[in-house]
Structure formats: C-alpha cells, structure tokens
Amino acid sequence: MVITFRDSETEANGIVEKVRYEVRDKTVLVTYLEGIAKGMTMHYTLTGPDTAVTNLGTLRRISPDAPPPS
Numbered sequence: 001m002v003i004t005f006r007d008s009e010t011e012a013n014g015i016v017e018k019v020r021y022e023v024r025d026k027t028v029l030v031t032y033l034e035g036i037a038k039g040m041t042m043h044y045t046l047t048g049p050d051t052a053v054t055n056l057g058t059l060r061r062i063s064p065d066a067p068p069p070s
Contacts, residue, residue, distance in 0.1 A: 003059065005030075028052070 004011040010019050010030065017035040021028060028044040044052040050061035 002062070 018033040031041040
C-alpha cells in the first residue's frame with residue numbers, strides 16, 4: 001500500500017481525504033476531516049529519517065520514481 005502525505009490531505013488507494021496534522025516531538029497525529037475515517041486520529045511515531053511506526057505497521061519513505069510495491 002502506498003500512502004501519500006501532502007499539505008492538508010492524504011491519498012491511499014486512489015482516495016484523497018482532507019486531514020489536519022499535529023506534530024508532538026516524534027509523534028505525528030493525523031486527524032481525518034472527511035470521508036469514511038472522519039474524526040479518526042492516526043498516531044505515527046517517527047523512528048528514523050525515512051520510517052514511522054503506526055498500528056498499521058512500519059511505514060517507509062520511498063522515492064517517487066520507485067516502482068510500485070508488489
């Protein structure tokens with residue numbers, strides 16, 4: 001799965017949703033402002049310059065030019 005984080009929105013599986021970001025030390029809180037997850041806040045703990053851990057598992061930054069995951 002590829003999740004794209006942009007100013008005020010995220011995109012996953014072709015679905016774009018408006019969000020609010022709040023940064024607290026190494027934790028990033030992403031609150032969904034619309035869509036099926038409206039009102040839900042996801043917690044991302046930054047564990048390195050290119051990694052974060054959440055209840056979904058470990059997320060890794062990939063290059064925009066990288067081939068899609070299989």
